[in-house]
Amino acid sequence: MKKITLLLLSFIAYIVSSYSQSSDVPMADQFRADGKIYVVIAVIGILFLGMLVYLILLDKKISKIEQSINSNK
Template sequence: MKKYIFSLFMALISFAGQAQAQVEMADQFRADGKIYVVIAVVAIILTGIFIYLFRLDRKITDLEKRIK
């Protein structure tokens, strides 16, 4: 358990370090107002993935109940 928490903590620290760098493309998107389109597309994709995983989990649970 401690290894898992330590690994998660180290991963978060590395992401925070990378987030500090300046990204010119993101600045340009922000200036043009297109960053909202990018955020919306990413949100739609993530929502679709979560819905797919939730439905898949329900189907697997039903199959496990049928086996027992």
Template sequence: MKKLLITLFILLPALWASAQENGTNPDQATGLRADGKIYVVLAVAITILLGLIIYVIRLDRKISKLEKGQ
């Protein structure tokens, strides 16, 4: 029961957020998409995420190597 409540607590805000309608024509690009800057934002976000993933993998390998050595 506790897992179900936690799951609902996490999923309900996502459902409420997706239920909102923008009310604009989806063919009209606005904001960052109109200027083409969204691709820059996306590239920076992907670069940061890849860097973090590589860092965690390298750190895990170093820790595993230290654990085997002792």
């Protein structure tokens, strides 16, 4: 029973994957195959991460100012 389910599942997976690859629509496949996509992801990811960390630092700075104002009252 288990084997049959496995066979069936792999068959479905095969159908699905062949369906998605049978199309002739041009995509950046070579770019991905070369692995260059990871370079782009690394650059954009680091930029976003850097900006978000900067936002956290800004957030902390504002918290400090809030507290100094509240303690001066």
